[in-house]
Amino acid sequence: MEKHRKYIIAGNWKLNKTAGESVELSESVVKEVGDQSNVEVVLCPPFTSLDAVSTALEDSPVKLGAQNMHPSASGAYTGEISAEMLRYFYATYVILGHSERRKQFQESDAFINEKVLAAFANNLKPILCVGETLEQREADQTLEVVDTQIRGGLVNLPEKDAETLVIAYEPVWAIGTGKTATPEMAQEVHASIRNILTDLFGDEVAQKVRIQYGGSMNPGNAKELLFQPDIDGGLIGGAALDAKSFAEIVNAARALEEE
Numbered sequence: 001m002e003k004h005r006k007y008i009i010a011g012n013w014k015l016n017k018t019a020g021e022s023v024e025l026s027e028s029v030v031k032e033v034g035d036q037s038n039v040e041v042v043l044c045p046p047f048t049s050l051d052a053v054s055t056a057l058e059d060s061p062v063k064l065g066a067q068n069m070h071p072s073a074s075g076a077y078t079g080e081i082s083a084e085m086l087r088y089f090y091a092t093y094v095i096l097g098h099s100e101r102r103k104q105f106q107e108s109d110a111f112i113n114e115k116v117l118a119a120f121a122n123n124l125k126p127i128l129c130v131g132e133t134l135e136q137r138e139a140d141q142t143l144e145v146v147d148t149q150i151r152g153g154l155v156n157l158p159e160k161d162a163e164t165l166v167i168a169y170e171p172v173w174a175i176g177t178g179k180t181a182t183p184e185m186a187q188e189v190h191a192s193i194r195n196i197l198t199d200l201f202g203d204e205v206a207q208k209v210r211i212q213y214g215g216s217m218n219p220g221n222a223k224e225l226l227f228q229p230d231i232d233g234g235l236i237g238g239a240a241l242d243a244k245s246f247a248e249i250v251n252a253a254r255a256l257e258e259e
């Protein structure tokens with residue numbers, strides 16, 4: 001299939017796995033996924049596992065990501081972690097603005113924007129999460145919500161950084177619920193996200209940005225979602241905690257890449 005963007009499949013482990021368990025899971029993923037380069041694979045373990053997982057991934061093409069960070073370089077922010085601290089363990093990506101953080105930790109678009117800029121300033125690529133709640137979808141506000149989150153999260157982002165950005169569209173009602181957006185529903189939002197990016201950065205940049213779908217993606221629905229023209233990967237929660245399921249999703253992307 002003709003898609004000029006490389007698929008990116010990332011596992012968001014959330015609050016799961018001790019460092020020891022994380023090494024086991026990473027090693028299984030590396031074994032299951034194998035030595036391939038046509039799909040980008042990223043693991044995002046908890047902070048306490050970054051060091052160990054970084055070592056476990058050393059000789060593999062699988063990349064390391066974090067689940068969050070603070071925008072400041074240092075200071076009186078008890079319990080927080082900076083971009084530089086993540087880079088020390090060779091993290092390539094960082095998930096920012098996940099709906100769980102927006103909801104449970106009241107993260108605003110302005111705060112997430114500070115993180116996006118700080119990530120780029122430290123050579124970390126953000127995976128910026130956006131998505132509507134069930135209430136918002138039912139009130140027909142999906143596109144408006146996503147528009148606000150994207151524009152708010154990307155204020156002052158230079159064009160040269162924008163092209164390496166990853167966006168994850170994650171309808172909140174689909175996260176961890178087993179309910180998935182239909183491929184058509186997801187594609188509609190992904191296409192409008194790309195239009196917003198075109199408006200902000202021009203068509204050339206917008207065509208390079210990868211937009212992942214997230215929310216109960218699993219081996220059973222991955223292929224039809226990834227087949228959509230503007231779906232360039234997945235941000236996987238539950239199914240990423242099982243190496244075989246996660247690898248099956250990677251293989252679905254790989255199969256489409258080779259078609």
Ligand code: PGA
Nearest residue numbers: 175176215216236237238
């Ligand atoms: P899920 O989580 O795959 O378990 O729905 C996705 C996410 O929250 O990133």
